Amino acid sequence: MAVKTWVWVVVALAALALVGLIALIAAGAYFVAREIDTKPASKASAEQEFNAERTRFGDEKPLIEIDEDDRAIRSSFDPNQPPAATKPEVMVVMAWDPEDERIVRVRLPFWLLRLGSRNRRGGSLNLGSNSRIDFERLNISVQDLERLGPALIVDHRSTHGERVLIWTQ
Numbered sequence: 001m002a003v004k005t006w007v008w009v010v011v012a013l014a015a016l017a018l019v020g021l022i023a024l025i026a027a028g029a030y031f032v033a034r035e036i037d038t039k040p041a042s043k044a045s046a047e048q049e050f051n052a053e054r055t056r057f058g059d060e061k062p063l064i065e066i067d068e069d070d071r072a073i074r075s076s077f078d079p080n081q082p083p084a085a086t087k088p089e090v091m092v093v094m095a096w097d098p099e100d101e102r103i104v105r106v107r108l109p110f111w112l113l114r115l116g117s118r119n120r121r122g123g124s125l126n127l128g129s130n131s132r133i134d135f136e137r138l139n140i141s142v143q144d145l146e147r148l149g150p151a152l153i154v155d156h157r158s159t160h161g162e163r164v165l166i167w168t169q
Contacts, residue, residue, distance in 0.1 A: 057152040079144070090169055091167070094165045098162065
């Protein structure tokens with residue numbers, strides 16, 4: 001009994017879809033492995049690493065201020081500021097948790113940030129537990145961050161000892 005041609009076409013399309021799905025999963029795993037770095041760090045070594053990153057910005061104040069309840073309360077963004085000469089390519093989030101004694105560094109390319117905030121002003125960045133930076137509430141978009149150029153976005157130390165540093169480069 002001969003198998004109809006349409007059956008072979010359906011089987012081939014299903015196989016192609018499965019291969020595509022596997023490739024997508026592999027690409028996602030590669031991206032995560034490449035852009036997320038986590039390592040153990042004592043309080044002293046974490047402080048040293050944060051200070052080393054922070055010194056690159058000198059006396060520059062962070063764009064977003066966070067209160068003692070870990071809520072973003074205000075930004076120093078000026079929409080009338082002229083665009084910077086260079087656009088940032090990535091946003092780096094560096095966080096230290098005293099309970100886990102680990103530093104996590106995540107590099108988010110701006111193409112991914114733009115994709116996540118498409119058709120919306122702002123977007124948000126979850127910093128863990130109840131901490132969240134809502135760019136929309138602060139009237140800051142990904143395009144605004146690009147216009148600012150490389151900048152210090154957040155430098156925060158919580159009452160529980162966590163530390164977060166966010167910048168664009």
